[in-house]
Amino acid sequence: MPRQHFTSHMIPVLRRATFALLLVAYGSAAAQPAQDPTPSNETRFDVWEYRIEGNTLLSTIEIERAVYPFLGPGRTESDVNAAVGALDKAYQGRGYRNVVLGIPEQQVDTGIVRLSVTEGKIGRIRVTGARYFSQERILAEVPSLAPDKTPDFKQLQAEITAVNQQPDRRITPVLRAGQLPGTTDVDLTVDDRIPLHGALELNNRRSLNTTPLRLSGSLRYDNLFQREHSLGLQFQMTPQATDEVRVLSASYTIPLASWNLTGYAISSRSNIGTAIGGTTVIGDGTILGVRASRRLPSERASLSHTLTLGFDYKDFGENLLVNQQAGLQTPITYAPLSVSYNLFSEDKSGVTQASAGLILALRGIGDDQTAFDRRRFGANPNFIIVKSELQRVQNLPNGFALMGRLEVQAADQPVISNEQFFLGGLDSVRGYFEVESLGDYGGRTSLELRTPRITLLPKDFDMRAHGFFDAGAAGLHQALPGQLSPPSLASTGFGFRLRYAQLVSLNTDVAWPIRSTPNTSAWSPRVLFSASVQF
Structure with a gap:
């Protein structure tokens, strides 16, 4: 076995087991003057060197740091046991928990103490x-x-x-x-269990001038080729008028050594116009993208955070019909880069989630200045957008909880509508149409008081009620003369969430808009729902 020597001029560290020191005291050590006994009458001896036999795991400096305090004259059996304990602690600190330390029977008259290491x-x-x-x-x-x-x-x-x-x-x-x-x-x-997952959802997350219902579904298999590759397919449509909205997407994820690499494609087709003043926007779009995400190291099991890098190729077609007459074709193609950071932390009093992201588009990748200016006056092919979100669910006495969320977006210039900050809808300001207000920059907040589980139903059912207040505002860079500012939105209401055995969920909200907009009257209630099944 390897043998290492550690003398008094060195510095030391190792892992713990229980050992007895077996000493055969040499005559000169036993013949120390009687007037200098230790309080426990332990035999004293000099230790000038610890000779470690069998170590292959710890570095020289680590072991030196461990045994150095126990070198010197007038040492006792307790000092040697303490050196063993320090070595044991060093092994344990490195994660080596099945290492056994021993003190062989030996004479200590030479100032050398041998310690044995058995590495399991x-x-x-x-x-x-x-x-x-x-x-x-x-x-x-x-x-x-x-x-x-x-x-x-x-x-x-x-x-x-x-x-x-x-x-x-x-x-x-x-x-x-x-x-x-x-x-x-x-x-x-x-x-x-079989790594096949699917979901089907029906909701009424409608935008202006569309039929109310939306039907979406997804199917995903997470272990292709026994290499944990994931293939996912998704769709969304308007079941009451299938030509209004059709969105198809596919994604493929490959786990690498430290990163997950995901490629995806999204195709959106719509024959429905969205009215903005006297102008109606009709648009289709295609997005091809790639994401590389890495789970960052964490000292706490209750904290996880990831870094994601992305690249997208976006091709949007759009027709502008002025007063329902044939108008301007405004297609746009661009390819932004993105970076984002996401954090999830759970503690005894609640859960915190946070994210921050940057979108960067560079001139020369995609359409030129003319195409951007035609799409939005003052917009440039090179732009920067910063996004961030913070959410906290705070546990309260008696099973209640308070959720607070804040989202913001900032842009350095006018941006095209595809990248603008939106307000309105189920995940934004409830009580308004989806994407009822758009701006280059803005923020929205939500407060929600949640009740304990309602015990009227069997234990497999988890039903809770909540009351909420939502609000948001957005603004424009370089607004045109006479152009109206995006309306600020605010709403309040209550709702219920029902879950059954992780298979079925039903969410219902009744929302009262507080502020009127051109398309929504204040205090005109709107009922929102979402029903889904998943496996």
């Missing part, structure tokens, strides 16, 4: 219970567990946490004494 190894590794996920893939995702290797339990915990991010699979390591001395056998117990 992994013996047999088994994967049990896996039905839908490859055993080989699971083992590859936990490289800390390898035969004849001393496991780093800190790294192992991080790997298990990462592996269990897959929602359809839960892996639990079970350790037991190995068949061979000094080894540990490991069973990776897998609880998995």
Whole structure:
């Protein structure tokens, strides 16, 4: 075994077990003057060097820092045991929890104390219970567990946490004494389910001049080729008039070593015009994009945060009909870059979510200045948009909770409508049409008081009521003479949320707009609903 020497001019660190110091005291050590006994009558001896046998895991400097305080003249058995404890703590701090330290029987008259290290190894590794996920893939995702290797339990915990991010699979390591001395056998117990998911939703999130209902659906498989690749398909339509709105999208995600890479395509087709004053906008659009996201390290299991980089190619067609007469074609093509940061943190008193993002479009990628100016006066092909959001759900006494949310957008110049900040709708200011107000910059806020679970229904049903207040405002850069500012919106109301066994959900809100707009009268109630099934 490797042998390392640590003398009194060095500096030290290691992991803990319980050991006895077996000393055969040499005559000169036992013959110390009787007038200098220790309070416990322990034998004293000099320790000028700790000789470590069997270490391959800790660096020289780590071990030096551990044993240095216990070198010197007049040491006792307690000092040596303390050195063992310090070494044990150093191993444990590095994640090596199955290392055994020992003090061999020895003479200590030379000032040298030998300490032995037995580094426990992994013996047999088994994967049990896996039905839908490859055993080989699971083992590859936990490289800390390898035969004849001393496991780093800190790294192992991080790997298990990462592996269990897959929602359809839960892996639990079970350790037991190995068949061979000094080894540990490991069973990776897998609880998995088929990684196929789907959802169907019906709601009335209508925009102006469209039929009320929206039908959307999605289907996703998350373990293609047994490599955890994910393929997803989504659609949205107006079931009462199928030619009004049709949106199709597809996405494909590839997990890499540290990043998830996602490519997606969105196709939107609409024959419905949105009225803005005397102008009606009719538009189609195609978006091709890629996202690279990375889960950032965290010292707390209750905190997760991710960094996402993105690139989009956006091609929007749009016709402007002035007073219902054939008008101006205003298609636009551009390719913005994006970066965003997202955080989720849970504590005893509630949950915090936050995000911040930057959208950057560069001149020379896509259409020129003329196309942008035709789409929106003063808009440029190079622009910067900053977005941020903060939400907190605060637990209150007796099962109540208070949710607060704030969203803002800032832009350095006029931007085209596709990138503007919107107000109105179920996820914005309830009681108004979806996207009833648009601006280059703006903010919106929401406060919601939530009740405890209503116990009138069986335990598989989770029903809660809430009251809310929503508000938002937006503004324009370089507004044209006579152009009206985007209306500010505010509303209040109440609603219910019902969940059944993670399969069915029903959300209902009754909202009263507080401020009138050209399309919505104040205090005219609007009922919003969303019903969905998922598996």
